[in-house]
Amino acid sequence: xxxxxxxxxxxxxxxxxxxxxxxxxxxxxxxxxxxxxxxxxxxxxxxxxxxxx
Numbered sequence: 001x002x003x004x005x006x007x008x009x010x011x012x013x014x015x016x017x018x019x020x021x022x023x024x025x026x027x028x029x030x031x032x033x034x035x036x037x038x039x040x041x042x043x044x045x046x047x048x049x050x051x052x053x
Contacts (some may be wrong), residue, residue, distance in 0.1 A: 005031045 001013045004022070006029045014022045023030065 005033065007031055 001015060002019055004012050004014060004026070006012060006026070008029070012022075
């Protein structure tokens with residue numbers, strides 16, 4: 001089950017079926033994290049979504 005980190009510090013688990021609706025409703029409260037692997041971003045920042053799941 002995906003986990004979202006909110007700006008208030010809470011983490012919320014969301015069912016995959018409800019994930020898209022949750023992201024639309026809470027877009028301003030979700031913290032974006034760019035995960036690095038071996039010192040490099042997995043995706044270029046321009047290609048990444050503004051959602052951390």
